[in-house]
Amino acid sequence: xxxxxxxxxxxxxxxxxxxxxxxxxxxxxxxxxxxxxxxxxxxxxxxxxxxxxxxxxxxxxxxxxxxxxxxxxxxxxxxxxxxxxxxxxxxxxxxxxxxxxxxxxxxxxxxxxxxxxxxxxxxxxxxxxxxxxxxxxxxxxxxxxxxxxxxxxxxxxxxxxxxxxxxxxxxxxxxxxxxxxxxxxxxxxxxxxxxxxxxxxxxxxxxxxxxxxxxxxxxxxxxxxxxxxxxxxxxxxxxxxxxxxxxxxxxxxxxxxxxxxxxxxxxxxxxxxxxxxxxxxxxxxxxxxxxxxxxxxxxxxxxxxxx
Amino acid sequence: xxxxxxxxxxxxxxxxxxxxxxxxxxxxxxxxxxxxxxxxxxxxxxxxxxxxxxxxxxxxxxxxxxx
Numbered sequence: 001x002x003x004x005x006x007x008x009x010x011x012x013x014x015x016x017x018x019x020x021x022x023x024x025x026x027x028x029x030x031x032x033x034x035x036x037x038x039x040x041x042x043x044x045x046x047x048x049x050x051x052x053x054x055x056x057x058x059x060x061x062x063x064x065x066x067x068x069x070x071x072x073x074x075x076x077x078x079x080x081x082x083x084x085x086x087x088x089x090x091x092x093x094x095x096x097x098x099x100x101x102x103x104x105x106x107x108x109x110x111x112x113x114x115x116x117x118x119x120x121x122x123x124x125x126x127x128x129x130x131x132x133x134x135x136x137x138x139x140x141x142x143x144x145x146x147x148x149x150x151x152x153x154x155x156x157x158x159x160x161x162x163x164x165x166x167x168x169x170x171x172x173x174x175x176x177x178x179x180x181x182x183x184x185x186x187x188x189x190x191x192x193x194x195x196x197x198x199x200x201x202x203x204x205x206x207x208x209x210x211x212x213x214x215x216x217x218x219x220x221x222x223x224x225x226x227x228x229x230x231x232x233x234x235x236x237x238x239x240x241x242x243x244x245x246x247x248x249x250x251x252x253x254x255x256x257x258x259x260x261x262x263x264x265x266x267x268x269x270x271x272x273x274x275x276x277x278x279x280x281x282x283x284x285x286x287x288x289x290x291x292x293x294x295x296x297x298x299x300x301x302x303x304x305x306x307x
Numbered sequence: 308x309x310x311x312x313x314x315x316x317x318x319x320x321x322x323x324x325x326x327x328x329x330x331x332x333x334x335x336x337x338x339x340x341x342x343x344x345x346x347x348x349x350x351x352x353x354x355x356x357x358x359x360x361x362x363x364x365x366x367x368x369x370x371x372x373x374x
Contacts, residue, residue: 001356011352018354055372217345217370218352229315231372244371248342 012218015256021222028219032064032207033071039191041205042068042076042160049158049202051149052080052102052109054094056220056227057164059101061208063223065162066105081152083145084113086121093228100226112148118302129304137234140301147298151289153202165206168213171258172243174265187272189265198281200290212258308361316369331355343370
């Protein structure tokens with residue numbers, strides 16, 4: 001089958017027709033650049049911290065953010081920040097890919113670890129915390145990862161954190177909140193998340209927001225990004241894994257399901273934000289970072305490690 | 308037709324007797340969702356309707372990765 005634009009061999013069938021490598025890359029990149037412009041993700045004075053795991057999404061978003069800046073003639077400072085959770089047999093490999101990529105792209109990379117910052121790697125921390133709670137490893141990992149990303153991005157003086165969250169990630173998060181009736185949490189999703197103006201928060205932006213995961217994988221493959229396939233050993237323990245399979249089954253049978261979820265959500269988002277409970281943000285009495293109570297979630301979990 | 312299939316996620320290589328003729332047929336036979344994989348032959352990505360040939364060597368790359 002040929003590309004509907006030029007008759008070269010097609011590499012993927014999109015909703016508007018099959019496309020070749022050249023036209024797919026153009027389409028993918030233009031959609032990312034459109035997302036950055038549409039949601040004003042990068043202002044002239046913004047300094048950018050790209051959350052980098054070494055996987056296909058974060059390498060792609062780092063590459064495309066740099067390309068966007070070059071294309072627009074912007075001189076914004078850009079660096080990468082990676083979190084080493086201490087998941088044996090997984091994170092070491094992706095960090096090697098991250099280091100190599102940053103060297104090739106000439107982008108500074110900082111790596112911080114759960115071990116150094118919080119006292120234990122995830123592999124050791126998770127069993128200690130879950131012996132008295134029903135928390136999955138992903139609960140702990142997510143809280144600590146976001147905590148360290150925000151803390152270090154802020155300390156390094158960045159005004160925006162760029163993440164590689166894609167359309168599939170967002171559709172899953174939206175549906176998780178629906179199934180669990182987390183309407184307050186739902187209001188925090190979207191192409192831009194986090195408090196806009198609060199001294200303790202760095203806003204997060206998602207240039208790959210409208211990119212299906214399959215297209216991100218194809219983009220990374222066609223661009224020749226060195227990515228060793230890895231999967232977090234804990235990924236099958238989470239609720240999200242089951243939801244992912246469900247959405248993929250739906251998408252296979254009913255094309256456009258995931259995009260429909262995103263479109264519906266974005267239409268509702270202003271109403272969700274309006275009806276959100278106003279949460280007072282204070283400074284954690286233990287670490288000084290943002291907290292909704294006296295002590296932040298990260299420190300609460302740290303205490304459980306030593307209980 | 309006989310195919311050699313390398314499945315990235317399982318880090319394994321199989322010899323498959325494919326009962327169909329297309330990529331889509333192969334994925335159905337292997338019970339893989341096209342949403343979750345890319346199929347590659349000689350470093351070229353194949354779409355689902357692509358015809359397969361006897362003794363093709365294919366890589367099935369996982370779309371889903373990470374955590």
